[in-house]
Amino acid sequence: MKCWICGEEATTGEHLLKAASLRALFTTVSQTRPIFYNSERKRNKRLQSIDSKYLKSKSLCARCNSSRTQAADRAFDILMSYLEGLPSKVLAQSSVRMNRLFPYCTRAQSVQLHLYFVKLFGCLVREGEVPIDLGDFSAAICSGKPHPDIYVAIGAMDRAIAGGSGTAGLSDMHCDFYKDGKPAFVAWFMHMGDVCIQVMLAAAGEHRDGLINSWHPSRNKRLLLREFPKE
Template identity: 35%
Template sequence: MSLVEGNVPKGPPNQVAPGADPARLCWICKENKADSGEHKTKRSDLLAVLGKVSQKQPFFYSDTKKKNQVVGSLDAKILKSPVRICAHCNNARTQSHDRGWEWMSDRLRSRRLETGRWVRCNRIFRHFTKRKMIAVHLYFLKLFGCMIAEAKANGHEVPINLDAFSNAIMSGRPHPEVHLQFGRCDNGIGRSDLHCWKTDPGGAVIGGWLYQLEPIAVSILYVQAGKFKDRRDLWHPHSRTSAKRFLVADFMYARRDRTEERAKATAAAAEAAHAP
């Protein structure tokens, strides 16, 4: 099996390079030493899809720097964010968030998702649905925040306020500008690069990345408040239209590319057949 970091989803490309040095203090609590590495793809997710990994049974890891790097442990440094957080935030403070996504990930992978169909959140979490869906939201905030911190440490200008991510996690409340989409992908494993851009006119900020775990995927989007209308296809705990359910999105980009290529080939063949 292969794990790929840096697949680029469709959208305006402003790629953020990886490889930042760890921060001195945890960006979440801003008090404790940043001494704990957060997996870029959740360890339990990797174990579920890759199985047991060892030096005798490794897998191959690819990123924007190098292809097919041999990895013999799910705790390998290369699988963790280079920007660290403190052990307390990574464990005690966000443990319920991790467990929320671990449960939802298992539930999504165990059922046949159909793109374009609605799934009620209480079909995933039968009890304390709202609280546990907020935990999922906060789990992806942690990953998103690590990516923003990494990008800024690399010298990139990211017009997204990291403090708002910290405040949301510390208070246990959703970030009002971060939305999720749950859907199906092309059986990829890993995460995309972080993309961030401004729209014209108006200069509204949009940022996002894709978390892939065959055959499911989650799109994590930052959408600047007050600049866009509430979209039914974006899930948020406080959404007026989709807080209690989510629309299964289509992230099967490879399939779309193959379909487009076949359509072009068919059109070219038809044109050649009618040529004088």
């Protein structure tokens, strides 16, 4: 398999759920303290390490998975460290200015945070063999500029839907395509404990409910935290 960012051989596994966030949530994962993985193909798969292959997508080369996207990974870790310290009520109805989250180089750090979601989006597209051209995703990461059509919404999700505060996961990717095969709107969720994140691709001119109060680094200097629907 080729790295979808640069075209070199894909030799490394990218965590689909960030390793640092998994460690913060589960503390220790071992033979005596396993976690359980569920998907359409696997039910209650016992995992004894956060480095399990079931938690990774092998779709990037070593450079793209390290030096090229390291700043994006760090920006996401900063975001999660902040969100994990918030009570669920605050997650549901609050906001945070980007210059509070990133006191130094706010604009550059905000773009890197955005590019983390671009990277994860691309890995999920490749992993799921979703018919979406990743050229614009690759161009955004290689240029260090935001993808114009990727938006993010962050907040709290009903625990009954998410599976409880001691769980983490990714949803399926829900896609609407135009007749020519190009994506009109694509959305998926990730949750880590009480934190829920919705990532969306919306073509120009699309107006979807999920985009209301969503964040894009070129349009917003504040993250508006929301409570996601119970259904």
